[in-house]
Structure formats: structure tokens, C-alpha cells
Amino acid sequence: MWKRRIVAFLILVVAVGIGYFVYTSEPKISGQTHTGFLNKPFRLGLDLSGGTQLVYRADVSKIEPQDVGTQMGSLRQVIENRILDSKKFKGVSEAVVRTQAANFSNGNEERLTIELPGITDIAEAVSVIGQTTTLEFKVERNKDEAIPVTIGEDGNVNLGAIEQYVSSGLDGSYLKRADATFDQTTGLPTVSITWNDEGSKLFAEITKANVGKTIAIYLDGAIISAPNVNEEITGGQAVISGSFNIKEAKELKDKLNFGRLPVPIELVSTSNIGATLGAVATDAGVKAGVIGFIAIALFMILWYRLPGVIAVLNLAIYVAIMLAIFKLWPVTLTAAGIAGFIISLGIAVDANILVFERMKEEVAHGGTIRDGLTAGFSRAWTSVRDSNVSSLITAFILYATGTALIKSFAFTFFMGTLISLIVAYSVSRRFFGSISLGREGKLAQFLFGSGFKNAKIVIKS
Missing domain, CATH: 3.30.70.3220 (Alpha-Beta Plaits)
Structure with missing residues (x-):
């Protein structure tokens, strides 16, 4: 018995810790701004944040x-x-x-x-x-090329700007992708470039004509790299090597990929949603969740008494776990997502209700309260499993085929159903197992009664 009570106490401690994390990591509730692990505010969708x-x-x-x-x-x-x-x-x-x-x-x-x-x-x-975005590959200007000259209105001769690199005709439209790789010989970071068929031919011609020179890579008019050409490069692939570290190679790869849209x-x-409308939607969602929790809690306690209290405790643990998941995943909460979460509150107590009703049937047929609890958990499992699995399948189908709005509802509904199933059986069973019923007298009959009737214990001779 004491081992069961210690386990139940540890579950409560962990649940309180989770609840504390949810509270302290939300600046709008705690009034504090944190860094590191505790910097986990809820991520709100456009319909809630604007x-x-x-x-x-x-x-x-x-x-x-x-x-x-x-x-x-x-x-x-x-x-x-x-x-x-x-x-x-x-x-x-x-x-x-x-x-x-x-x-x-x-x-x-x-x-x-x-x-x-x-x-x-x-x-x-x-x-x-x-x-x-303009991604260009330019070659060195020919030193013998004439310098452009113009005569201004004042009669002065103006020399044109002398650019070191000129257009080669090769741009980002020919680029298939860029990847950060490692040289198989030296193990140093490199950047590999893959061209499409037209780009492969054009790049081969450019490199053949510019061996020993540099090719400058421009992104929106700024040079991001100017590698040397060691030989003619054919085959549609090129490797940029040098004194890169891993971070620099990745940054160059990202800039090259950034310079093109792979798909038109x-x-x-x-x-567009205004911030005011988003705040109203957020307040309405929170208020609906609180009212739903209180309504469920009052019904469970008034109708099922002590088992109802334990069910509400399980529900509070379930809410804390779900809110922590929303923060740590992180989940972008929308009005539809909050609706899915609120609906899952009702499903979260469904397993407890099935267990309690099975317990009542066992006690009514002459069993003890302890026997009724044991039978209730074991015999209600099939019904609980089937109802929750059907909900999970429905949520999965909605997520796989629905729009973004439906996906938000389906995800919170799926997670809520899954977590509630775990909490209802693993946590609830531990709490009931830690209760000492003694001789199951009038107090026990009152606490484990439901509605307007106490639990009736039939003493067998």
C-alpha cells in the first residue's frame, strides 16, 4: 500500500512541476520574461495573434x-x-x-x-x-577591353566605372541545387553545385575559357564568393573548396539556394487579421476552455463523489501535460486547435465514466468496492480502447486530408485523445490503488456512491 501511495505522490509532484513550467514559461500569465528552456510562450496562429x-x-x-x-x-x-x-x-x-x-x-x-x-x-x-532575387555568375573582365567614356554637360570627360567582373550569361535559373559536402580526401567542408542540362553545357564553356581565373558569384549585386577555376568542369557538377568551416559552407549553400526559386x-x-480581433478570439477560446473544465469538474464531483474528485485530478494533470506539449513541440494554436482541445476535455473523462459505471454494476451484484474498481478497470478497457481508437483514426484522416484549419483541429484532437487514454488508465489506476477502503462502511459507501444513491455493499454469508 505504501509503495502505491509513494508512486501516486510522485505522480502528483511531476504534475505540479509540469504545471509550474506551463505557468512560468508564459509571460502573459507570470508577468516574467525568461531565457533558455523557460522561454517557451504559446505560439499563436494568425486568427489569435493577428x-x-x-x-x-x-x-x-x-x-x-x-x-x-x-x-x-x-x-x-x-x-x-x-x-x-x-x-x-x-x-x-x-x-x-x-x-x-x-x-x-x-x-x-x-x-x-x-x-x-x-x-x-x-x-x-x-x-x-x-x-x-538575382543570382549571377560573372567572369573576369578582359584587360584589353575598352573602357567606356562619356562627355558630361560641362564638357568634362567621364570614365565609366571599371568593373572587375562582367556577365557570363549564367544565372540562378540554370542552378538545380547547392549542397554542403565534405572533401573525401581532406575531409574539409565544400559546397557542391548541380546544374540543369543547359547550365551544365554553359558552365563547361565558361570554365574552359577561364582556367586560372576566378568566377564571381553575385547575389543581388553583391559578391558572395569568387572561386578559382582550376580546369574545365563538365558533367553538370562543380565543387567550391577553400578554407571553409562548416558554418561558412552551409551559409554559402543557403545563399546559392536562396537565389533561385526551385518552383514557380x-x-x-x-x-489579414487585426491584432484586436486576434486578442478577442484568444480571450474567447481561453474562457471557453475554463468554463468547459469547471462544468466537467462540477458534474464529476457532484455525481461520482470521490471517484469524481480523482477524475478531476486526472483531468487537471491531462490539461497540464497538453499545455506543456503545446509549448515544447511547439504547436501553433489556432481557434480550431483550441476547439479540438476543448472537445478532448470531455473525451478525457469518458474513460473514467466507463470505469465508474462498471464499478457500480459490480458492487450492485454483490462485489466489494475494491473488487468493483478492479473489475471496472479491466472490463471497461475494451470499450475505452475501441472508442478512443476510432477517435484517433478520425483525427488522423482529418489531418491527412484536411486544410491547414482542419489540420490544427485534428492535431490537438488526436494528441488530446491519446494523452487522455494514457492518463485515464495509468494515472487514475495509481490513485485509486493508493486509497485504503478499510471495512467499506457507510463512509466508503457514501464516497463511492453516485447520483442520489450510495454504494450498496452486499455481505455474503
């Missing part, structure tokens, strides 16, 4: 079907880099960029959804996301 959403259609008609997923992933990474590198979006936290595979809900189109919390100027957002995109819809 901001701009852009939805783009991706043209994958020229991409092999087996490569669509990879190319869409590259597209997402390019857009994420644009957001991070843009000065207009400085201070934008938790921007969300996600791809949606073609299915019946979006007209069988590959789509890209971008959410920018706090940004309410749609035109500004579109200008940054859809901007054309077209803006199909925009939406």
Missing part, C-alpha cells in the same frame, strides 16, 4: 512526380530564408511556412501557405515573398 496569410499555387508541371516533394521542400526553405533575411520582417517571430500536397480539398494543386504574425501590410508581405509560384489568396 497578421497576414499568403497562399501560393506552385507550378510543378515541369517537375517529375517523384521529385515534387523534394522541390516543394526546397521552395519552403527558400521562402523561410527570405523571411529571415528580410529587413522588413525584422522582429517577426514564429513565421510559419508550410507546404500542402495536392488533394481534393485544394483542387489537386501543390500549395505553399505563409503566415506572418504581426505583419498587417499585405502589399509589403507580397513584395518580399514574391520578389525576384503564383499568389492565389491573401487574408
